[in-house]
Amino acid sequence: EFVPNPSDALKAPVSGKTSDTAPHNREKLRHILIGTPKVVRSAIHLLHVLGYAEATAWSPLQPTANPGEVISILVRYVLRD
Secondary structure, three states, rough: OOOOOHHHOOOOOOOOOOOOOOOOEEEEEEEEEEHHHHEEEEHHHHHHHOOOOHHHHHOOOOOOOOOOOEEEEEEEEEEOO
């Protein structure tokens, strides 16, 4: 079960859009979810409910080499320290 820790929160991202180049004061951060379709969708929904990322910002579920397993990726840009 995911339990957020507000003290670990990242600085606000520029947007949920992806790009290969980050603005000069931002750094690319990739979030990768791997699991069954049900658990990956559940995690995406939870992160949406918590206000971290829109569910539509995640990549479509893609099958992995393991039967019954999928992967989804979210790219965000965060402020550099």
